[in-house]
Amino acid sequence: MSLLEVKNLKVHFPVKQGVFSRVHAHVKAVDEVTLSVGVAETVGLVGESGCGKTTLGRAIIRLVEPTAGRVLFEGEDLTQLRGSALRSRRRKFQMVFQDPYGSLNPRMTVGQIIAEALDIHRLVDGAPARQQRVAELLRAVGLDPGHAQRYPHEFSGGQRQRIGIARALAVEPRLIVCDEPVSALDVSVQAQIINLLQDLQEQRGIAYLFIAHDLAVVEHISRRVLVMYLGKLVETADARGIIHAPKHPYTQALISAVPVVDPASKRRRIVLPGDVPSPIDPPSGCPFHPRCPVAEARCRVEVPLLREVSPGHWAACHLA
């Protein structure tokens, strides 16, 4: 059984206008998304800004209320839980945020930040045990346990991200939603954090839902990759399949747009015209058809469904 199963998840935000705040449209931030994450597995989620990947990550752990659909965590539907029942389940899944500067309270010491979750879930008894656990967590993410008394501003971006990871680890979660955990970091520090996340997975068997816009990073860390466009999944496959044999024209363009270091490689680059359309008024038919280099007449009318085009490789395209 999968650790996490998301079925037909929808998150629609109302758009209000006028004196009476009448709802006149909905932003379909996440539309009919189905996915699953296995125990100790890493699933990568890529897409451009505004495609709904962050909202999906937040809706799964109910930081954002889903509009419809089910989120099964260890077989239990999280969307039905309320109050203390939900709070107790929150121990099992945590989040690591993008901005290591904005996600740590500047008035709390590192020790307080990490121990807050321990206190909420009553995981330790007494100050000595608490201190010991904080030291242990700091060591696990490669920081000096003596730093527990310091404040976030005394640390560099990479070190802060390590603190964020230690905070997530404190409650021994089974799943961590990582929302762009390395995109705010310098290149040389990115690799340290990626390696740390991989080591922690090996030692503790944590599953990751890894949200990022950098395809190379996602390919590197994930076993399976999901590609999102305008709130919908357009392609899912194992990492190799997505990078080496993408089926959806959007994924193909996305991969070809990544600048490569090797000057000898003369790849053909597909440059997509235009911008991502507004999710308030998505195009008819296939949401990608206005920018698609191979679109046909039926793409304008018929919405393509996600179907298995080869074993384990799903794409939402009429022509795949």
Next chain:
Amino acid sequence: MSLLEIRNLQLEFGIGPTALRAVNGVSLTLAAGETLCLVGESGCGKSVTALSIARLVPSPPARYVGGEILLNGKDVLRMNKADLRGIRGGVVSYVFQEPSASLNPVFRVGHQIREALKLHRPDRARAEEVVRLLKLVGIPAPELRMRDYPHQLSGGMQQRVMIAMALASEPKLLVADEPTTALDVTIQAQILDLLRDLRTRLRMSILLITHNLGIVGDLADRVAVMYAGQIVELSPATDLLQRPLHPYTLALMNSVPKLGAGAQRLTAIPGNVPSLEAMPPGCRFHPRCARARPECAREVPGLIEVEPGRWVRCPFWTQPLPARQEALG
């Protein structure tokens, strides 16, 4: 004569013993029509170096303690205010990272482009010229778009407007400071294509600042890699990418996951970029270097030409690196 020649530039913030030297002896040249990439991590001094070309770093707190910046043979650091106004936006134009923060939100974009025209080519400050510029940077329906406010345009379109504004004065040198960092990859590809196309059509020089080595391979003729206020490697782009000689350049390339390379472990560079207050003695990279020897902590290595056109700030550049360096954290 080259269009731009920076000789031994030294820039400090603050005065006295607490002064922080952000740029320490940077020298580089840029020929007409050439594209040079300045690569480095945050805080390495690449933006300050680029801003110095038009003396845009506010001083105080900044102080130029040495060196010269020759633009068309004239030293920018010794120019008076009137001369500076002439080169800012005239000979050198800038495009910055965050287009939404660089455009004025209360004026229509056409008005803002016309403002640049009025300043540098007053005879052409008309709507037709604005339309021509917007067309040049690939904005569809420019007659309509020039009446838009910045918030009505997407990030990629805003960056095109910024480029149109930078081109209004027909500059000799375009300085683009991380022009695609805030944009999505598909939009980034559009903007890079545009820059490449403009370079050949208008025969401008481009100084492109980036931390993304992939962009270097795409656009640059030559590359300067900066670390902690110094250039550590200066080389033709293809040579550098195929065979980096400085240990920092190599480590930087190895620490980025490559598309299609699968899940092999990354070789991270241990430690952090040193802060200006606590610069290590000797070679500034030695605490993080896999090739470091005891003498690296004592002597500051010079930038030496090891092959024609290839400059490296490491006396041990011929030594092979240890096969693998581990992340220490």
